[in-house]
Amino acid sequence: MGTLEKGFIIARRDKKDFKNVVNKTFASIPSVIIIIDIMSFIYRRRVQFYETDAQGVVHHSNYFRYFEEARGEFLRERGFPYSKLRSLGMEVVLLNASCEYKKPLFYDDTFEIHMNLEELTRFTFTFSYKVFKGEELICIAKTKHCVVKKGKIVSIPKEIYEILR
Amino acid sequence: MGTLEKGFIIARRDKKDFKNVVNKTFASIPSVIIIIDIMSFIYRRRVQFYETDAQGVVHHSNYFRYFEEARGEFLRERGFPYSKLRSLGMEVVLLNASCEYKKPLFYDDTFEIHMNLEELTRFTFTFSYKVFKGEELICIAKTKHCVVKKGKIVSIPKEIYEILR
Amino acid sequence: MGTLEKGFIIARRDKKDFKNVVNKTFASIPSVIIIIDIMSFIYRRRVQFYETDAQGVVHHSNYFRYFEEARGEFLRERGFPYSKLRSLGMEVVLLNASCEYKKPLFYDDTFEIHMNLEELTRFTFTFSYKVFKGEELICIAKTKHCVVKKGKIVSIPKEIYEILR
Amino acid sequence: MGTLEKGFIIARRDKKDFKNVVNKTFASIPSVIIIIDIMSFIYRRRVQFYETDAQGVVHHSNYFRYFEEARGEFLRERGFPYSKLRSLGMEVVLLNASCEYKKPLFYDDTFEIHMNLEELTRFTFTFSYKVFKGEELICIAKTKHCVVKKGKIVSIPKEIYEILR
Structure with a gap:
């Protein structure tokens, strides 16, 4: 459920989503990564x-x-x-x-x-x-x-x- | 659940039990048959x-x-x-x-x-x-x-x- | 769940919906009312x-x-x-x-x-x-x-x- | 579920039963107490x-x-x-x-x-x-x-x- 907004990545710590975000991250190389820790x-x-x-x-x-x-x-x-x-x-x-x-x-x-x-x-x-x-x-x-x-x-x-x- | 007491047959109208009683009845020929109608x-x-x-x-x-x-x-x-x-x-x-x-x-x-x-x-x-x-x-x-x-x-x-x- | 199409009223026979349709009907006076019997x-x-x-x-x-x-x-x-x-x-x-x-x-x-x-x-x-x-x-x-x-x-x-x- | 047999006390380790047995024990003073450890x-x-x-x-x-x-x-x-x-x-x-x-x-x-x-x-x-x-x-x-x-x-x-x- 990670969403990309204004160059930021806001991610939840769900196993899968987190992985997706990290993968996407390295693919798209955004300027800043913020993992907002909305822990499930x-x-x-x-x-x-x-x-x-x-x-x-x-x-x-x-x-x-x-x-x-x-x-x-x-x-x-x-x-x-x-x-x-x-x-x-x-x-x-x-x-x-x-x-x-x-x-x-x-x-x-x-x-x-x-x-x-x-x-x-x-x-x-x-x-x-x-x-x-x-x-x-x-x-x-x-x-x-x-x-x-x-x-x-x-x-x-x-x-x-x-x-x- | 039929029970034989003093020559009487007291039977419930459960399918199976009733059949059993009737069969037993003809076999043993008791003097009196009373079907007490405790209907299920x-x-x-x-x-x-x-x-x-x-x-x-x-x-x-x-x-x-x-x-x-x-x-x-x-x-x-x-x-x-x-x-x-x-x-x-x-x-x-x-x-x-x-x-x-x-x-x-x-x-x-x-x-x-x-x-x-x-x-x-x-x-x-x-x-x-x-x-x-x-x-x-x-x-x-x-x-x-x-x-x-x-x-x-x-x-x-x-x-x-x-x-x- | 009644829907109005080309002057027709198509209604389901749900109690409430039917009432709504009928009420709407008299309000809007469509030319024809067809109750399509999609019976629940x-x-x-x-x-x-x-x-x-x-x-x-x-x-x-x-x-x-x-x-x-x-x-x-x-x-x-x-x-x-x-x-x-x-x-x-x-x-x-x-x-x-x-x-x-x-x-x-x-x-x-x-x-x-x-x-x-x-x-x-x-x-x-x-x-x-x-x-x-x-x-x-x-x-x-x-x-x-x-x-x-x-x-x-x-x-x-x-x-x-x-x-x- | 403690049972008294031939001067022995055989007890299970259920909370209550154990207490009962111990209480009964002191009351009746049997010769030997064997707690058989049938653990629940x-x-x-x-x-x-x-x-x-x-x-x-x-x-x-x-x-x-x-x-x-x-x-x-x-x-x-x-x-x-x-x-x-x-x-x-x-x-x-x-x-x-x-x-x-x-x-x-x-x-x-x-x-x-x-x-x-x-x-x-x-x-x-x-x-x-x-x-x-x-x-x-x-x-x-x-x-x-x-x-x-x-x-x-x-x-x-x-x-x-x-x-x-």
Whole structure:
């Protein structure tokens, strides 16, 4: 997802993208290279047998469960677990979810979810996900969320906003 | 599940059992035959693709979900849906579950759950289940439940007791 | 999804859309109204307890399972069940899935999935879904698929193509 | 699961049982105490949000999935992952499963599964499970399995037998 702007290279540290950028760099020899360290949050996981289907691969619906796990781990690592938000009477609600499936995952495969914040507004936040099995890209996804209190959308609580920013 | 007591035959209307009883009857010629009509509640269902696993069969955990569906349908048909019980602040809680797996179910298979009340006390009720695919017995199971209100076990509400009796 | 072309109104029979078209019709008074009966395939379902989560609503991942059920029922009704395709050594593979969540579904809710073919090429087909609880729109979704034989994408088999067309 | 036989105390190292045994020991002062170190295999896990239901607790069906995870981890740790068995054309098939539910698990809870081999024959093996949340006993379960090759039950492969023994 590296983008070239005004002679600069802005890159994310995704394995593949980073390589691409570096390769492109040497090809095009830009004047300055700035690697902006928007580090992906990385969540590692192994495929369980009950997550497979009769095609022998992970059922597509389970990826959305993996992404939920990754979000949970992200918030916990940042010091504000989702259970804490819930204890304050708030819920994170999903507005939108999409996934582009490239390759399947099989039983016992280990994979990494590389998660990044895509967009942050006062009321919504969007994560993007890249699932890798080794170097192989499995799927690309996005989820958009808001925070709800007593059934009403509220502005994102400060603590969450600070974590996401 | 036919049992012979004092020259009587007490039979349930399960396909197989009933046949067995009738066969046994003609063999042993008891003085009196009483078919006690404890009709099984029958719930029909088709296997969904997402319920299969990489062995190509329904994952064992999903049978407990099928039994839950059957219980829900049973209560609804009897005029007291579980959602009504919940709206009164009560929950049905599972105490015990067991299943003996005989044959697998495959994608797109249709099957029947034959459900019977096994035991009813003031505080608990136990259902038994036989899953059939045509004449083939797939599995036999039991679940034991109680009713909880504000975190405490309460005696089974009259309305439910009447339905179960 | 009604579109106005050359004085004609072409409408789908989705509840809401139909209303919109009719309203628009009276506003704009076109010369002719033709309701082209691109009937949605409608799949009816009830929410099971095990499909809910601790927010008290259907977990978002389960909608993709509902859509799979709807596709299965659609193919079966058209006389070419998915299990038949599998017995010919073919699999339908998901390429893309997206869902926009508007309102939640609760335990015991009944809902309808209105399913339409959005796009059909030699190699791919795309379905769109609208989930309704009564008149209330719950979510809008799309899934894009291809057919795979021995690990390779093949052109959509004639029998499926005819059904979809 | 401590049992008193001929003046000996045979105990497993389960937290609670061990305490009970030690307490009982001082009370009854047996001549010899032998702690047979049948160490439980311990599998640690956190509850995911999608595993909860509208009662706010882990859905009962998911415990059987947790046990499957524990078995998978056990085999992997012993150097013979289940995927290896599958690559040899064999499958582990579940014959029996039962669970006694004592206390619920909630979202974000961490828990331990203490797993032991209960029985080993030429054709079958049975595991028992105790799920703990801290010191609190959540549930007790058993699963009985056999190994199947080309649809037929076969004697347990040597490699698995050695691991289990």
